[in-house]
Amino acid sequence: MSQATQEQTVDDDGVIDSVSGPVVTATDLGARMNDVVYVGEEGLMGEVIEIEGNVTTIQVYEETSDVAPGEPVENTGEPLTVDLGPGMLDTIYDGVQRPLDVLESQMGAFLDRGVDAPGIDLEKTWTFTPAVEEGDEVSAGDVVGTVDETVSIEHKVLVPPGYEGGTVESIEEGEFTVEETVTTLSSGEEIKMRQEWPVREARPTVEKQTPTKPLVSGQRILDGLFPLAKGGTAAIPGPFGSGKTVTQQSLAKFADADIVVYVGCGERGNEMTEVIDDFPELPDPQSGNPLMARTCLIANTSNMPVAARESCVYTGITIAEYYRDMGYDVALMADSTSRWAEAMREISSRLEEMPGEEGYPAYLAARLSEFYERAGYFVNANGTEGSISVIGAVSPPGGDFSEPVTQNTLRIVKTFWALDSDLAERRHFPAINWDESYSLYRNQLDPWFEAEIDADWSETRQWAIDTLDEEGELQEIVQLVGKDALPDDQRLTLEVARYLREAWLQQNAFHDVDRYCPPEKTFQILTAIKAFNDEAFAALEAGVPVDEITTIDAAPRLNRIATTPDDEAEAFVADLTDEIESQLQEQY
Amino acid sequence: MKEYQTITEISGPLVFVETDEPIGYDEIVDIETPSGEIRRGQVLEAASGYVAIQVFEGTDGIDQDSSVRFLGETMKMPVTEELLGRVLDGSGDPIDGGPDIVPEERHDIVGAAINPTAREYPEEFIQTGVSAIDGMNTLVRGQKLPIFSASGLPHNELALQIARQATVPEEASDEEGDDEESEFAVVFGAMGITAEEANEFMDDFERTGALERSVVFMNLADDPAVERTVTPRMVLTTAEYLAFEKDYHVLVILTDMTNYCEALREIGAAREEVPGRRGYPGYMYTDLAQIYERAGRIDGREGSVTQIPILTMPGDDETHPIPDLTGYITEGQIYVDRALNSQDVSPPINVLPSLSRLMDDGIGEGLTREDHADVSDQLYAAYAEGQDLRDLVNIVGREALSESDNRYLDFADRFETELIDQGGHTDREIDETLDIAWELLSMLPETELNRIDEELIEEYYVGGAESEPVEAAAD
Ligand SMILES: Nc1ncnc2c1ncn2[C@@H]1O[C@H](COP(=O)(O)OP(=O)(O)OP(=O)(O)O)[C@@H](O)[C@H]1O
Numbered sequence A: 001m002s003q004a005t006q007e008q009t010v011d012d013d014g015v016i017d018s019v020s021g022p023v024v025t026a027t028d029l030g031a032r033m034n035d036v037v038y039v040g041e042e043g044l045m046g047e048v049i050e051i052e053g054n055v056t057t058i059q060v061y062e063e064t065s066d067v068a069p070g071e072p073v074e075n076t077g078e079p080l081t082v083d084l085g086p087g088m089l090d091t092i093y094d095g096v097q098r099p100l101d102v103l104e105s106q107m108g109a110f111l112d113r114g115v116d117a118p119g120i121d122l123e124k125t126w127t128f129t130p131a132v133e134e135g136d137e138v139s140a141g142d143v144v145g146t147v148d149e150t151v152s153i154e155h156k157v158l159v160p161p162g163y164e165g166g167t168v169e170s171i172e173e174g175e176f177t178v179e180e181t182v183t184t185l186s187s188g189e190e191i192k193m194r195q196e197w198p199v200r201e202a203r204p205t206v207e208k209q210t211p212t213k214p215l216v217s218g219q220r221i222l223d224g225l226f227p228l229a230k231g232g233t234a235a236i237p238g239p240f241g242s243g244k245t246v247t248q249q250s251l252a253k254f255a256d257a258d259i260v261v262y263v264g265c266g267e268r269g270n271e272m273t274e275v276i277d278d279f280p281e282l283p284d285p286q287s288g289n290p291l292m293a294r295t296c297l298i299a300n301t302s303n304m305p306v307a308a309r310e311s312c313v314y315t316g317i318t319i320a321e322y323y324r325d326m327g328y329d330v331a332l333m334a335d336s337t338s339r340w341a342e343a344m345r346e347i348s349s350r351l352e353e354m355p356g357e358e359g360y361p362a363y364l365a366a367r368l369s370e371f372y373e374r375a376g377y378f379v380n381a382n383g384t385e386g387s388i389s390v391i392g393a394v395s396p397p398g399g400d401f402s403e404p405v406t407q408n409t410l411r412i413v414k415t416f417w418a419l420d421s422d423l424a425e426r427r428h429f430p431a432i433n434w435d436e437s438y439s440l441y442r443n444q445l446d447p448w449f450e451a452e453i454d455a456d457w458s459e460t461r462q463w464a465i466d467t468l469d470e471e472g473e474l475q476e477i478v479q480l481v482g483k484d485a486l487p488d489d490q491r492l493t494l495e496v497a498r499y500l501r502e503a504w505l506q507q508n509a510f511h512d513v514d515r516y517c518p519p520e521k522t523f524q525i526l527t528a529i530k531a532f533n534d535e536a537f538a539a540l541e542a543g544v545p546v547d548e549i550t551t552i553d554a555a556p557r558l559n560r561i562a563t564t565p566d567d568e569a570e571a572f573v574a575d576l577t578d579e580i581e582s583q584l585q586e587q588y
Numbered sequence B: 001m002k003e004y005q006t007i008t009e010i011s012g013p014l015v016f017v018e019t020d021e022p023i024g025y026d027e028i029v030d031i032e033t034p035s036g037e038i039r040r041g042q043v044l045e046a047a048s049g050y051v052a053i054q055v056f057e058g059t060d061g062i063d064q065d066s067s068v069r070f071l072g073e074t075m076k077m078p079v080t081e082e083l084l085g086r087v088l089d090g091s092g093d094p095i096d097g098g099p100d101i102v103p104e105e106r107h108d109i110v111g112a113a114i115n116p117t118a119r120e121y122p123e124e125f126i127q128t129g130v131s132a133i134d135g136m137n138t139l140v141r142g143q144k145l146p147i148f149s150a151s152g153l154p155h156n157e158l159a160l161q162i163a164r165q166a167t168v169p170e171e172a173s174d175e176e177g178d179d180e181e182s183e184f185a186v187v188f189g190a191m192g193i194t195a196e197e198a199n200e201f202m203d204d205f206e207r208t209g210a211l212e213r214s215v216v217f218m219n220l221a222d223d224p225a226v227e228r229t230v231t232p233r234m235v236l237t238t239a240e241y242l243a244f245e246k247d248y249h250v251l252v253i254l255t256d257m258t259n260y261c262e263a264l265r266e267i268g269a270a271r272e273e274v275p276g277r278r279g280y281p282g283y284m285y286t287d288l289a290q291i292y293e294r295a296g297r298i299d300g301r302e303g304s305v306t307q308i309p310i311l312t313m314p315g316d317d318e319t320h321p322i323p324d325l326t327g328y329i330t331e332g333q334i335y336v337d338r339a340l341n342s343q344d345v346s347p348p349i350n351v352l353p354s355l356s357r358l359m360d361d362g363i364g365e366g367l368t369r370e371d372h373a374d375v376s377d378q379l380y381a382a383y384a385e386g387q388d389l390r391d392l393v394n395i396v397g398r399e400a401l402s403e404s405d406n407r408y409l410d411f412a413d414r415f416e417t418e419l420i421d422q423g424g425h426t427d428r429e430i431d432e433t434l435d436i437a438w439e440l441l442s443m444l445p446e447t448e449l450n451r452i453d454e455e456l457i458e459e460y461y462v463g464g465a466e467s468e469p470v471e472a473a474a475d
């Protein structure tokens, strides 16, 4: 919501009737549902969420201390919108798209209230390069020109959705602010670099397609076992401290998306600070440019107003859709969707709505699915293809996945990365449980991995899954009788599975090399372990006792591949497999 | 000032008053009982025609003839550096018989959120002298790291040991380049603890001379429960003032957050709100976040607020909403464990479920030691393995286990007795902690230390070559 729209204030102002936390009621306010209003003497921003007779209920996006009945409420007559245009990347917003750095310069280190700021800088000029000529026909969604928004991203200036379109009457290269007209059409319509869009409404596309390309994450367990598609949806539920945020941040850093929208929804201030500090320094593994150049951050931390927490996921996904319209692959992380659901619950209970399961409003499931529905692989109005992948963290109370937010999310998303406190306790990270997790995209993505990485991709993966399954079964026996009671071949399987867990599935997000693993290397490590497996079983066949096989000193070096620099990994693996082979063959 | 004698309803901690002028949400109220006593309250709901007031000091003695004065402002804490050395009640009034407090400023107790762009990421190592914390769950300046405990366990002793021993070693603070070291202060908030527990703290503060650089807020078990909802806000307002305006490094200890949450529940019930999980208010996450998030550092300011809230888990249940919501907000947690305590391990910290999320940036070369992160990881993995085997050994006995399994069992035992069980008055340097860790890790063959960089193993592994006598010669 921007100051630019403030002039349109209509004369339907009302008066505050009651104040209870973030919920304010007003009388005599001529407003529609979801209109944005300014509340009280200080003009606190709010949104109409219920109308009953003459009484309008408003959720206020700022603290309401000291606000009293009798104070005015002013209607803007507009729904909650975001400003879209160049300047959103390399920026951090609060839940209603106020740039936090601008707020800091206006009110210092602590967030005060009653301050508004446009979502994009209205004064800054950008170099506009036309993509069409006078006389060309354009319609809604078409690209009329481009702007170098950051070193990584060329921003496309689009004919806004809903425009009638026509022939280009004037267009010129030059320096413009986002509010200046860059193109006029025969229809009389003027195109500016800035457009607005109501956050609760999906931007239009032509069609949604089945995703067939992976969002390569650089995380072995994800790419290797539970891949996410570009345009896919994933949920990552887990108890506190199990690794949701670290995983989301790793994805934001290393996933091969063009644009990343990172929504910190009701979580910690320091986590956002960490992103603000790290991302400008870290290189994007695809382009080598600073990560921040492709990133838009939205931070509504747990201590910021709860109503703005409710809206922050919508602000995020609308920005994601706008870049999707340009033909980009966008990845959106929401940490945590549970805090968003709780914000709904809090507002709903103040409205005294009939509570559903565990106090959540009955529309919880509908809201969640509407949100995830905005993800997908799309054909845009301008003919380009673009995607939005959504990865939502879920924070179930007590780590119990049977609660409503987890359950309703699982009904919608196609990838499930289940975090496990037991793995986290023993510092097996990422603590993603390989038994419980799944990806329904696996089969449709296999052709890509087989073409781009290795023809044996899916076959080798299946071997890994089988070995891990077998380990799971054997572990149950071991817990009763001890490892030594097992026959040799089963003990060897346990040893191989241990390497799968420690050398392949584990990945240290804080190690300079290990934190990002290209899919080629993911495959190399796996084949090295498989090679050990095959040689070891051959040795066992030949009569070598399992204790001698497992104590060869080359095998533990499998654990070192992950931390070997990517460009040395291939040679390292080749040497290592040779050595394993010769050490084992020496024994028979 | 607006004054009314129009109380219409009194219900638990709540009083409803008819009004004919607008009253602000959150505004402060004085209620005078017929016997002349003054009770403090706060507006919970402001409607035209009436307001709902939450009374901090209990509603007993209030009747419909009591007069209600609206003070026209939200609740404030008078702050000044002179608060250091003072003991106050849970609402911030002195109870130590000292002089009145002459405030330098009066701050709203509902602190505004720190803008994430203005925060400085916490990464300055605080050495607590406790191996389980320094070595494996490192605390840094500006962190919020709660102690998860349960009734009858020595969490207070642990908090006191930390408060006594906490220092920032030379190297770590030199890194920052600040010449004049900022001073250290403790702001202590007691909520509903017993007089005996309170004495334990006060005695220790007095004996060690810590009181001079402390501000103590006391709401005891027999003080009004509703007052507890303001105590932590008073505490943190004072802490923020000392940290961000007077450059102190402030350690905030809040005990017991469980009592605070019970008070929240009581108010929620009185307001007939739809309860959330196990009867606690649905907004408890947000409420707790507004307390815990008031820790941190701010760009360009010297001081810091570090929080160690203590909570006792009802029924030792970590999935109970109080520890659960806390864990979701704080930057890790330290578990005090009943089983270790009954084995006389002191401090009885169970490291496995414990965590410090800000550890990674606060340790390593130039901060603590180059091997710190790897050693910690390996200790976790090895101790977890040993713990698993303990279950098994109960079934099959030690003889049925392999040599390697037996090594892990021994490791787990020595880990508890040598690293964790240091005693409540031993203050260990981080180097000492890490050296003990290497002693223990060297019980395992070098090849099993797969979390540790090979160069570091070479440098620190105790015993080196002779621990592996078999291999080379055999072939
Ligand atoms: N891949 C990883 N590599 C190394 N450490 C990790 C990894 N994932 C998680 N961790 C460790 O686990 C800790 C907790 O992770 P994280 O903060 O992501 O938890 P969370 O699930 O987001 O918890 P919360 O719900 O409380 O926010 C981290 O601080 C880090 O120490």
Ligand SMILES: [Mg+2]
Residues within 6 Å of the ligand: A244, A245, A246, A267, A335
């Ligand atoms: Mg998290």
